[in-house]
């Protein structure tokens with residue numbers, strides 16, 4: 001039976017109940033609950049996206065519900081938490097934008113005809129949005145951490161990759177949630193504390209086995225380790241982190257979590273108690289590494305590379321690479337070993353100093369870039385002769401996205417306006433990718449084939465997100481909103497977008513289910529076996545990564561097989577070809593836009609320089625004219641004086657003394673030369 005183009009499980013040709021053939025991963029979407037809503041779709045059909053949008057924010061219905069709970073596989077869904085920031089002004093009912101219904105539901109009010117002026121109007125449309133959890137303005141930093149991050153830490157310590165990202169309009173509290181403000185510590189410092197509390201005395205502090213690429217390892221020799229620690233300490237020292245900051249962090253972290261033993265309650269006692277010994281075998285040790293990158297104007301920069309601290313130098317742009325399993329990572333990104341939460345927090349603060357911020361009309365300290373703070377933990381087993389060897393590496397990334405901006409509210413101009421254009425563009429692409437993922441999943445499309453048709457390459461942000469959204473990563477989105485009626489339109493837009501995101505399933509696609517990327521280490525750390533290359537890919541030797549070549553003992557096969565993000569798999573079908581051409585087209589358009597932006601900036605800089613030069617020269621000219629005027633005046637008065645003093649003038653018969661006049665002229669010229677010398681001194 002087919003309903004609106006979607007097959008129900010009963011007419012599945014394979015005959016299996018779930019609608020998939022044996023061995024194939026089942027669809028996680030319950031068609032029976034959605035089949036009446038969605039018609040048959042073609043890939044990349046923009047009308048469909050519009051339709052999904054309008055369904056999510058229906059123009060006609062007075063109340064509707066978008067529930068994250070109405071589909072199966074809740075655990076694999078992208079988790080969405082809504083955090084509503086407090087506002088200083090009292091908002092009356094007539095102007096209210098959102099109202100919390102219960103711990104999972106909010107109602108948004110809108111008047112599409114006049115969204116700016118929220119008049120008291122009973123016919124105002126109400127839309128219900130459901131989240132994994134709603135955190136109202138009364139929720140402090142510790143509650144947010146407890147609700148959103150505690151379960152993630154649990155998964156992270158069970159060897160799962162995790163991503164927590166904050167999404168929202170500008171000034172909605174994303175950075176406040178991630179980093180915190182003053183002693184109101186955000187989720188990043190709290191997580192650092194919680195992780196080190198858990199791994200406690202199981203840390204491997206040597207720092208000679210480091211994560212490499214996306215999921216590989218490198219073995220460093222002692223001099224390389226020394227250099228790395230030296231560089232790390234230099235980064236911390238040069239950032240000159242204020243002692244008061246560290247002091248208050250130390251005081252606060254004693255309250256974040258219980259450091260007394262191995263069995264700990266992750267803050268606040270909400271039934272999250274677990275015993276570390278149950279998570280890993282006794283022979284497992286942990287090595288912790290941190291990195292910090294930012295994506296500014298579609299360029300990736302290293303925030304922990306101390307050469308970038310010097311503002312006079314041009315920052316080095318880093319490349320995005322893809323390993324043989326399709327995982328995207330930042331090539332040559334600095335990653336430091338850390339042995340305590342304090343060390344990690346110092347590095348975080350050092351990197352934060354390098355982040356791009358600016359004051360806008362909406363936020364005095366507005367993030368101008370997307371930032372990625374990543375904690376990687378290498379789990380090590382103990383081999384013969386008590387030699388540790390790496391088993392797995394997994395990551396927890398915190399992404400603080402720049403905020404969606406409306407030009408009429410931020411009042412940005414010139415370069416800032418273009419900057420906010422880039423921010424909005426990358427966020428739009430991210431949402432487009434999320435929408436398409438959801439659309440495909442609604443139609444039971446999974447696996448590598450489906451992923452190839454998603455335009456991850458349209459922006460660098462989605463390049464980076466690809467690894468998280470298409471692998472078995474635990475993804476958690478913190479949606480920040482500001483209930484102020486002034487920003488109602490942005491708030492409604494953010495709610496709509498997050499409703500789509502909450503229905504996306506994040507999983508490892510069936511074609512990639514074989515964990516080829518996990519190296520098969522013998523107890524001595526030897527690499528066993530080498531999986532074949534993906535179809536259509538070209539083996540590429542990376543010549544400039546010297547460390548990759550010098551330290552090969554633990555390197556996996558995937559290390560040698562990395563591809564720049566521009567490498568594409570040969571298309572098989574016409575639709576795939578079209579999709580790839582579209583992606584390439586978008587990428588080239590992006591590049592063009594960037595070079596235009598660069599050109600414009602250079603033009604603006606040059607114009608500024610010309611104007612400054614002009615002002616300088618006109619000042620000099622004025623000065624010169626003044627000097628000449630003064631000298632002329634002096635010459636005239638001298639002449640007068642001379643004429644009055646000369647004997648001839650006294651007898652009143654003789655002509656003026658020419659010789660004396662010449663002297664006066666010489667004096668004038670000398671003085672003039674002096675003043676010229678003064679001027680040239682000033683110039684020098």
Ligand SMILES: Nc1ncnc2c1ncn2[C@@H]1O[C@H](COP(=O)(O)OP(=O)(O)OP(=O)(O)O)[C@@H](O)[C@H]1O
Pocket residue numbers: 084085086168169170171172173174175176177181363365366367368401402403404480
């Ligand atoms: N829950 C909250 N409690 C108290 N203050 C908050 C809260 N959320 C945000 N703020 C305050 O609001 C202001 C803006 O917050 P923040 O800089 O985090 O916004 P943002 O969403 O990161 O903005 P942008 O996208 O422009 O960088 C800050 O002064 C911050 O301290």
